[in-house]
Amino acid sequence: MLDRARLLRLYRELLLDGIVPFWRRHGVDADFGGVLSSMGEDGEPISGDKFVWSQARWVWTCSALYNRIERRPEFLQWARQTIDFLLAHGRDSRGRWVYRTTREGEIVEGATSIYSDCFFVYGIGEYCRAQPDAALLQLARETLQRIVQRVEEPDFFETAPYALPANRRNHGVPMILTEVAGEFAETAGDAAIGGAAWEYAQRILRHFWKPDRGVILEFLDRQYNEVPPPEGTYVMPGHGIEFSWFLMHRALRRGDSHAIAQAALILRSILEQSWDPKFGGIYLGMDTEGRAPFLPHAETKIWWPHTEALYALLLAHKLTGEQWCADWYGRVHEWSFSHFPLSGAGEWRQRLDRRGNPVSTVVALPVKDPFHLPRAAILAVQLLAAHDLGNAAA
DSSP states (O other): OOOHHHHHHHHHHIIIIIIHHHHHHHTBOTTTSSBOOOBOTTSOBSOOOEEHHHHHHHHHHHHHIIIIIOOOHHHHHHHHHHHHHHHHHSBOTTSOBOSEEOSSOOEEEOSOBHHHHHHHHHHHHHHHHHSOOHHHHHHHHHHHHHHHHHTTSTTOOOBTTSOOOTTEEESHHHHHHHHHHHHHHHHHTOHHHHHHHHHHHHHIIIIIEETTTTEEOSEEETTSOOOOTTGGGEEOHHHHHHHHHHHHHHHHHHTOHHHHHHHHHHHHHHHHHHBOTTTOSBOSOEETTSSOOSSSOTTOEEHHHHHHHHHHHHHHHHHHOOHHHHHHHHHHHHHHHHHSBOTTTSSBOOEEOTTSOBOOOOBSBSSOOSSHHHHHHHHHHHHHHOSSHHHHTO
16 A cells, blocks of 8 residues: 555655755756756756756746645746746747757757647646736647647658657657647636547557557657557657556546546556566666667666656556556655655756666756656645545646
8 A cells, every 4th residue: 555645745845845945046047037957967057058848847847836736936936937038038030939048048959849839838838827827828829739730740850859750750749749738728728629638649549559569659650650660669668658647637537437547557568568677667768679779778767757657656546546556656666766866955866877877978958857856746746635536637
């Protein structure tokens, strides 16, 4: 059995006594707005560059801290200052959200990642629950409309840090749109957008999820056909784990017990295949046929698949009551909390090698991102404190 009271205290203390003070000290940019995240594990600055998706994620984190944990004015102040930075500097001449700016806001790299757009929608959706703003909500709605259109165009490739190969679809886009559109629909009260979020989830279940192999493939062609290896046999376990709880949230809203069970099955299958039997921990990438994986750093143990698994397992246990959820939670918790926390810092390391030793290798982005760990902790606190399941997924 899970000691829910102990876990509630642990995650709340991690948030308010660890994560928040760390980012107040090292991240909040009082001079130019936004958050500084181009830093080493301990908060030592590497550069002043600002990745727009990290800025937008920070908006979500600060807004969710206010909405779901404690109504501290500083949380909304940090969110608003970051929104102002994004509005002033985050778009190109065509209104597209760019990838990277300098600390002051000069564009360094343009609109090479649709995830910048996605996380702007996500952050604004959460912020507007605390501070309703019709103009911001409309801008987020227009951004979402552009995302939906762009990802269906045959020349779409903007998925930095890993550009999408020609004639390909990836799991990452419908995965994030399941969550982004679903949460935005809740804020905007828009049933059509909520329906679109559900359709993105169903698209994954119809095409990317392979129940006979128990995996979610990361790449298909534009017609949703499988492609040759190693591209076509590449799996990113963290994305599948993340999708499992996105699907649980959407299914809970719809009262769909079958979809909840399916999401739990996906979660269990991915964990069983991606857990390192020798050293423990979840691989960043895998090949379904045992080849060298398509994307680099596959054997590394990165923080975010583990944070996603911690929350997904708590949610699956609460929704299904099945013992395997508690057993797997204990395994992931023990490994994560014995390897990732930075002593005395209040935050976690983000990159380990296969054996669990710290590495300085850049994986995807040269940042310490203020998102996956705080989001998992926020949602865990909300879930563990909830008296009913509706409040747990709100």
